[in-house]
Amino acid sequence: MLDLLSYGATGWGDELLQGAGMTLLVAVLAYLIGLGAGCLTAAAKLSGPLPLRWLAATYTTVVRGVPALLVIWLLFYGGSGLVGWMAGLFGYGGRVELSAFAVGVASVGLVSGAYAAEVIRGAVQAVPKGQLEAARALGMHRLLILRRILAPQALRYALPGLGNVWQMTLKDTTLVSVVSLAELMRQAYVASGTTRQPFLFYLVAALIYLVITTLSETGFRALSRRADRGVRRATA
Amino acid sequence: MDMILSSLPSLASGAWLTLQLVALSLALGLLLSVGVALARLSGSVLLRAPAVAFIFLFRSTPLLVQIFLIFYGAGQFVAVRDSFLWPVLREPYWCAIIALTLNNAAYTGEILRGGIQAVSFGQIEAARALGMHRLLLFRRIVLPQAFRQILPAYGNEMIQMVQATSLASTITLMELTGAARAVASRSFQPVEMFVIAGLFYLAMNFAIAQAVRWGEKRLAHAG
Amino acid sequence: MKSWIAALGLACVTLLGGCGKDDAAKQAAPAAADSVPNPLRVATEGAYPPYNMVDASGNLVGFEIDMMKDICRRMKVECQFVATAWDGMIPALQAGRFDVVVAGMSITEERLQAVDFSDGYTTTPAYLVSANSNPLQKEDYGVPKVDLSNMSPESQAALDKLRGLLKGKVMGVQTATIHANFAEKYLGDVVDLRRYDTQEQLALDMQSGRIEVGLADAVTWNAFLQRPEGRDYSFFGPGFDGGLFGRGQGVALVKGRTALKTALNSAIKEMKADGTMKTMSVQWFGFDTSMP
Incomplete structure (x- = not known):
């Protein structure tokens, strides 16, 4: 039975590993999009003009309120039309197509961004206002305050939450398998359909996910420790 | 427009199935999570180790893999098919409930553990001094306060649960997402169907959020 | 305070905005229609x-x-x-x-x-499949084939008999196929219909015994029936074509x-x-x- 997992033409080992690579690629790209969208949305929520604030609130409420699977189906069926319409606004009249990969990255990124926005907003709000006022009183430049005062502290507060968003994003990539993107879950699905060994292949897939989530959790913990350096804690 | 109207009955029946899945797996998951949290906090390694492993396994792997392992994986073995479990495991409905319940219990168990740990030890000491029995103490003092503590986090978990039920559509259940897919693929007008399904989900989440807010208020009065 | 946050947002844009939709949306050459x-x-x-x-x-x-x-x-x-x-x-x-x-x-x-x-x-006509041990295999359905666009009394009798025998049975089809459409229209009120994403998953669940009867294309069934796992299963009843099965x-x-x-x-x-x-x-x- 284990030869089914071997590397090469007869085994599924190489397909599973390629799938894991695709999973990581989708997750990382989606997470980056999510961080970007999250930053923007948080900024809009905290200090944007009313229409932008309203838009940001709608985005986070709606996307966090519907299943990621539904977002993927919606973008899979309607994404091309939407992007075509937006391209039309910028004067591009041609046909725009979205591959399963683009749909996967965009929809998981969209979901990731809604959750990241809430984490980032909370972190920014957690930085004491007095510090910003003090920095301003010292005559610090805006960008300098952002770089030296706000960003490092907000990042520290946001890291645990952003770690959770990463785990969620990674798990959400499994849902992209429904649109036949050859990521890990899809490869396990195809392999189990052909070999009729679903238990084996889903178990292997589960183990690979387990390894990825555990490793990345360790990574985020290390980041947190680094961000916490210089912060004194009360010891019990 | 006609098509949207004619699709409403099947979407509504999908929404009803979604509600059943949410309610049942939340109720079962909550019961199980109390056990998980207590085992996790237990002084005995024999209880703590399985609880730690359970929480770790279910929180570190995607729900879709868990559902497929239970549905397709279990069906592969003759031993399972011949066992007393098969009448339950052969039904996609119960497979979904089992996967959702276990997943929910792992997450809620961790939330509940935090809530229990937040109950101040002074209260427990006071209750003990009053001669309260362990079970009574747990039921009357610890659990109610832990629940109040975790209510906001648990509310989020409930909303996550509503969304998680959409994965049941991958194992042939015609819940809201599944129904929307079935209608969409026949009508060739998919976007409208998924938007309507999304509105159903938003309505459910709104109801849950309101219920949690109401619960928070009530518990605050009781305190 | 507000302006600082706006500045943070701006920083985010410059840092992360670059990886927006550019790589996601690939532009196709405008299709010449003809x-x-x-x-x-x-x-x-x-x-x-x-x-x-x-x-x-x-x-x-x-x-x-x-x-x-x-x-x-x-x-x-x-x-x-x-x-x-x-x-x-x-x-x-x-x-x-x-x-x-x-x-x-x-x-x-x-x-x-x-x-x-x-x-x-x-x-290729559509066929029903069940386990060899299933009593459905031993029934006589009278006709070898039912053409939905040209229903003879014998065909109608076969369909009616099938409806009676399938009452309450769990039946699998692939979602959004002509077989699903047929099952919905002609058998939907008597069977418990399960829709699978792929034919392979259907066959897998047939083997596990979750579904008693499956309906699909004869050729697709052959791929399953000719495997070692498929030897306990066979076609039964008439083949179906015409009508909503198309051309x-x-x-x-x-x-x-x-x-x-x-x-x-x-x-x-x-x-x-x-x-x-x-x-x-x-x-x-x-x-x-x-x-x-």
């Missing part, structure tokens, strides 16, 4: 043996893959295969994600309202692409005439399923 595109983007499912499936090296193989490669060779274009989920194919085709669909898709009136089809290339399987394309349709049809015609279609059919199906 030419044969090169490369031709072909969508298939990859989970419908022996029509189309994925082997252990991850390659698409099957009757339709071979056939389509041959069609492309005859049209002097390059084939670019895309594996896509079955029930999203028609909307995705309409959205322009690919040029044609080759996925054992039957030409039906319902689908013709949304897309266009080439001439049919294969035709054989064809290559689906967007309406109005006349040049592409003409090129496809002449390639298919050539393949039928020089025997290529028959050879491929025998190679993959074990018998000749090609259409005149």
